Amino acid sequence: MSTFRREIHTDVLVVGSGGAALRAVLEADGAGAEVLVVIKGEFRKSGATFHSVAEVGAFNVPDAAGDPLDSPEVFLQDILTAGQGMADPRLAGILANEAEDALHYLEQYGVHFERREDEDRYLTYRACFSSKSRSHVIQDHFKPIVKALGTEASRRGIRVMDRLMIVDLIAQDGQCLGAVALDHNGDTVIIRAKSTILTTGGASQLFAKNLYPSDITGDGYAMAYRAGAHLVNMEFMQAGVSVITPFINLFGNYLWDARPNLTDRNGQPFVEDYLPEGLSLDAVIAQKERHFPFSSSDISRYIEISIQKAINDGRGTDEGGVYMDFIGRDFTQILADKDRSIARMWPLTYQWYQERGVDLYKDKIQITCSAHAINGGLRIDADAQSNLKGLFAAGEVAAGPHGADRLGGNMSVTCQVFGGRAGRAAAERAQRLADHPPLSKDVAEHLHPAAFSGQGKHSLETLRQDLQKAANRYLLILRDETGLRQFLRVCRQVRQALLEDTCVETAAQKVAALELSNMIQVGELMATAALARPESRGSHYREDHPESDARFSRNVILDRNHPDGHFIARLADL
Ligand SMILES: Cc1cc2nc3c(=O)[nH]c(=O)nc-3n(C[C@H](O)[C@H](O)[C@H](O)COP(=O)(O)OP(=O)(O)OC[C@H]3O[C@@H](n4cnc5c(N)ncnc54)[C@H](O)[C@@H]3O)c2cc1C
Numbered sequence: 087m088s089t090f091r092r093e094i095h096t097d098v099l100v101v102g103s104g105g106a107a108l109r110a111v112l113e114a115d116g117a118g119a120e121v122l123v124v125i126k127g128e129f130r131k132s133g134a135t136f137h138s139v140a141e142v143g144a145f146n147v148p149d150a151a152g153d154p155l156d157s158p159e160v161f162l163q164d165i166l167t168a169g170q171g172m173a174d175p176r177l178a179g180i181l182a183n184e185a186e187d188a189l190h191y192l193e194q195y196g197v198h199f200e201r202r203e204d205e206d207r208y209l210t211y212r213a214c215f216s217s218k219s220r221s222h223v224i225q226d227h228f229k230p231i232v233k234a235l236g237t238e239a240s241r242r243g244i245r246v247m248d249r250l251m252i253v254d255l256i257a258q259d260g261q262c263l264g265a266v267a268l269d270h271n272g273d274t275v276i277i278r279a280k281s282t283i284l285t286t287g288g289a290s291q292l293f294a295k296n297l298y299p300s301d302i303t304g305d306g307y308a309m310a311y312r313a314g315a316h317l318v319n320m321e322f323m324q325a326g327v328s329v330i331t332p333f334i335n336l337f338g339n340y341l342w343d344a345r346p347n348l349t350d351r352n353g354q355p356f357v358e359d360y361l362p363e364g365l366s367l368d369a370v371i372a373q374k375e376r377h378f379p380f381s382s383s384d385i386s387r388y389i390e391i392s393i394q395k396a397i398n399d400g401r402g403t404d405e406g407g408v409y410m411d412f413i414g415r416d417f418t419q420i421l422a423d424k425d426r427s428i429a430r431m432w433p434l435t436y437q438w439y440q441e442r443g444v445d446l447y448k449d450k451i452q453i454t455c456s457a458h459a460i461n462g463g464l465r466i467d468a469d470a471q472s473n474l475k476g477l478f479a480a481g482e483v484a485a486g487p488h489g490a491d492r493l494g495g496n497m498s499v500t501c502q503v504f505g506g507r508a509g510r511a512a513a514e515r516a517q518r519l520a521d522h523p524p525l526s527k528d529v530a531e532h533l534h535p536a537a538f539s540g541q542g543k544h545s546l547e548t549l550r551q552d553l554q555k556a557a558n559r560y561l562l563i564l565r566d567e568t569g570l571r572q573f574l575r576v577c578r579q580v581r582q583a584l585l586e587d588t589c590v591e592t593a594a595q596k597v598a599a600l601e602l603s604n605m606i607q608v609g610e611l612m613a614t615a616a617l618a619r620p621e622s623r624g625s626h627y628r629e630d631h632p633e634s635d636a637r638f639s640r641n642v643i644l645d646r647n648h649p650d651g652h653f654i655a656r657l658a659d660l
Pocket residue numbers: 101102103104105106107124125126127128132133134135136137139140142143144145228250251252253285286287288297298301302303305306335336459480481482483494495496497498499501
């Protein structure tokens with residue numbers, strides 16, 4: 087493998103090209119900074135924002151289009167209620183107040199928000215955990231955002247380097263001074279930046295069953311932690327029911343309103359076998375309609391718990407799912423009531439499935455529990471800056487505007503609001519700094535990607551699958567102390583095999599090894615946070631502590647410089 091090394095200088099480095107990245111890029115450029123965009127995959131074709139495994143994308147705006155009683159204040163209250171003490175009220179307030187501007191910004195670049203058929207009003211629906219119908223609808227998930235903002239970035243001639251993986255941040259004296267990257271030839275590239283914006287998305291690939299594209303391996307969390315940035319709320323990993331066969335798709339929460347049939351590999355109903363006594367299936371499904379992500383906060387949790395337990399008990403299909411269908415359901419009444427979200431969304435959903443060969447009135451599909459977005463990430467301030475000066479973070483990699491549960495439709499708007507703030511503040515900092523601070527000898531000597539032995543009997547793919555399977559089993563829906571500790575053991579074994587006994591020869595293998603290394607680290611961080619929270623709260627469910635406990639109404643903050651690796655505080659008080 088080549089060891090050639092080159093150095094690039096820029097004002098603002100933006101890592102990624104998803105929704106948060108592109109907004110940050112345009113804002114930093116608009117503020118007069120020189121911007122460099124670096125992406126592991128292909129520009130305008132990578133990340134969760136671009137990934138179409140949902141018929142629509144929900145984008146929350148409290149503009150009263152769906153409910154005259156909605157407002158930024160009601161929106162904020164919804165965020166804080168769902169967050170259960172774990173969201174940062176200041177950041178949540180910013181999100182609520184700036185959401186409407188974010189929608190108009192996107193429209194200005196040509197993003198189309200659906201309108202109601204009968205009136206010239208935005209189409210909205212009531213998404214997860216919301217008290218109001220405020221999710222505005224973009225077709226084909228968020229691809230239109232990437233297309234629109236990406237086209238504008240290209241039109242402005244902003245410098246882009248793709249197929250370049252950022253592997254580590256350059257940290258010195260509490261500041262971020264750029265990043266180390268690995269290109270597709272295996273060469274090291276040092277990028278000196280006065281401001282660095284991490285917009286690397288989530289870490290869903292850590293799990294065997296997930297809804298995310300293959301490039302979303304948690305690199306941002308892992309490298310930020312290594313550099314000394316604080317991470318918070320990492321235990322709040324969202325998961326939810328998704329379609330796995332015949333294609334992968336998010337199973338929209340409004341579909342539960344039609345009371346689907348759930349059966350195991352032998353065609354037998356199974357959910358009731360796992361319900362506590364006295365709880366009816368109908369009551370559980372009625373709650374499930376309120377939100378897609380698994381949440382320990384209400385009885386809907388028994389849907390995911392029963393699916394996961396049925397699979398663990400060997401009642402799942404060969405593909406790792408169970409069956410779902412609407413056979414025998416009468417949709418006439420359901421669809422006549424236009425106040426029901428399912429009635430508004432059904433035409434889009436039905437068509438989306440039909441185009442992919444599924445007739446939702448007649449066909450059985452397979453569903454399972456899949457990893458989704460993380461509500462936690464880098465702790466940021468109102469400028470989207472982390473505790474490391476010059477390191478900004480926005481989108482899914484950043485924490486604060488969300489808590490234990492997150493309103494569906496809030497991540498896309500978070501990407502815009504905090505991507506914009508990060509871009510402006512990063513440009514302002516870069517313009518304030520006369521020059522790139524010199525690197526100390528010690529830091530300069532360590533600017534190279536981690537090394538692997540390069541020889542051995544393990545394949546990277548097998549190790550990745552071992553880690554993903556263990557994460558699915560012990561870290562996704564059903565957590566307890568024994569399982570979390572077992573997961574940490576698997577992390578150690580996989581790391582040891584990766585470092586000492588795995589074939590890593592080509593540049594592509596090195597990228598895969600670095601990704602796996604990051605996935606292991608994120609898994610360990612998530613498990614550490616989950617162990618530090620012996621209670622259940624929102625998306626974090628502990629089978630050994632199934633209720634929430636007021637004593638743990640504080641945030642777990644991961645900090646590699648702390649003697650325990652983490653400390654506990656209230657975000658609201660920091
Ligand atoms: C099926 C599905 C449905 C969803 N539905 C909704 C919804 O309706 N509403 C909502 O608000 N949210 C939704 N979400 C969540 C939302 O789509 C994501 O959280 C959001 O798009 C993340 O955007 P981002 O800009 O933070 O990151 P991404 O769009 O994931 O982009 C990350 C970028 O970083 C790059 N990158 C990563 N690591 C590196 C590295 N080491 N070096 C260089 N580049 C790197 C990637 O290649 C990519 O370009 C959904 C997600 C999925 C998967």
